Amino acid sequence: MKDSIYQKVVARLIKIGVSSPRLEARLLIEDALTNKEKNIFSVVLNDEEQKKLEENLEKRLLHMPLDKILQKKDFYKDTFIVSEDVLSPRPDTEILVEESIQTAKIHGLKSVLELGVGSGCVLFSILKEITYIQGVGIDYSIKALSVARQNLQNLNLETRCLLMEADWFKDDFLKLFSQKFDMVVSNPPYIPTSDISELEPEVKNYDPMLALDGGKDGLDSYKRIAFLLPNLLKSGGFGLFEIGQGQALSVRKIFEQNGLKFVRSVSDLAGIERVLVFQKL
Numbered sequence: 001m002k003d004s005i006y007q008k009v010v011a012r013l014i015k016i017g018v019s020s021p022r023l024e025a026r027l028l029i030e031d032a033l034t035n036k037e038k039n040i041f042s043v044v045l046n047d048e049e050q051k052k053l054e055e056n057l058e059k060r061l062l063h064m065p066l067d068k069i070l071q072k073k074d075f076y077k078d079t080f081i082v083s084e085d086v087l088s089p090r091p092d093t094e095i096l097v098e099e100s101i102q103t104a105k106i107h108g109l110k111s112v113l114e115l116g117v118g119s120g121c122v123l124f125s126i127l128k129e130i131t132y133i134q135g136v137g138i139d140y141s142i143k144a145l146s147v148a149r150q151n152l153q154n155l156n157l158e159t160r161c162l163l164m165e166a167d168w169f170k171d172d173f174l175k176l177f178s179q180k181f182d183m184v185v186s187n188p189p190y191i192p193t194s195d196i197s198e199l200e201p202e203v204k205n206y207d208p209m210l211a212l213d214g215g216k217d218g219l220d221s222y223k224r225i226a227f228l229l230p231n232l233l234k235s236g237g238f239g240l241f242e243i244g245q246g247q248a249l250s251v252r253k254i255f256e257q258n259g260l261k262f263v264r265s266v267s268d269l270a271g272i273e274r275v276l277v278f279q280k281l
């Protein structure tokens with residue numbers, strides 16, 4: 001029997017080492033179909049559908065990540081628009097979202113600032129889940145902010161969230177804010193510059209460098225954010241930060257040296273510490 005289109009796509013994805021070839025094949029075929037009701041496993045494509053599938057498959061074979069090809073990614077409970085101007089939302093980052101939601105609910109927090117909002121996946125997931133929270137998201141990438149604005153609109157959160165262009169390394173950064181926040185969250189760039197060339201092509205060639213490069217030791221943004229945090233948080237407020245593998249001790253020290261109390265760390269399913277929680281006393 002002849003191989004189905006699905007089987008052929010799976011085989012081509014396996015050749016370049018895609019870790020979930022069956023899932024990706026299904027999503028690529030589904031995206032190409034004009035009639036989404038068709039059975040993906042036995043489908044016959046018309047010329048237009050075949051052309052679209054082939055174009056997208058070519059991109060994937062060049063290691064463009066699937067979400068950047070389809071320009072959307074499921075994250076936490078929603079689907080977000082993505083582009084090459086934003087970091088692809090990562091499953092690990094859902095830990096930051098869950099921990100932020102839990103902290104906000106337990107302590108009745110009403111305002112949240114995200115430093116480095118990117119696509120908006122973290123901040124908007126928190127706002128969607130807790131309907132009385134108001135948010136501010138900042139990023140120094142105008143292109144990322146434009147993607148975030150589209151997601152903000154799609155999720156109907158415009159009245160509860162302000163997006164601003166700002167660079168936390170600038171001297172006048174704190175002047176932007178007329179209020180302090182109950183919670184500050186961030187998934188800042190944390191890859192040491194010299195490690196970037198070792199990353200898989202899906203990341204180093206398609207995620208924006210602005211979202212990855214954490215400076216010589218990967219800790220530049222944590223140092224700056226820890227310095228700023230006491231002036232951004234109300235007394236009793238919380239700071240939650242995603243960290244890279246092996247960074248927990250260094251990041252904890254950086255925040256403690258700036259007067260923040262370490263509350264807890266949260267690990268991913270592999271046991272790697274992924275999120276650190278601090279409080280301003």
Ligand SMILES: C[S@@+](CC[C@H](N)C(=O)[O-])C[C@H]1O[C@@H](n2cnc3c(N)ncnc32)[C@H](O)[C@@H]1O
Pocket residue numbers: 086087088089090093115116117118119120121122138139140141144166167168169187188189190210211212221
């Ligand atoms: C690792 S990405 C996280 C994006 C998104 N929050 C997420 O978790 O998917 C870091 C984001 O911080 C932004 N960023 C990096 N350095 C910055 C700085 N100095 N000031 C403002 N934004 C910055 C980048 O443009 C990028 O959107």
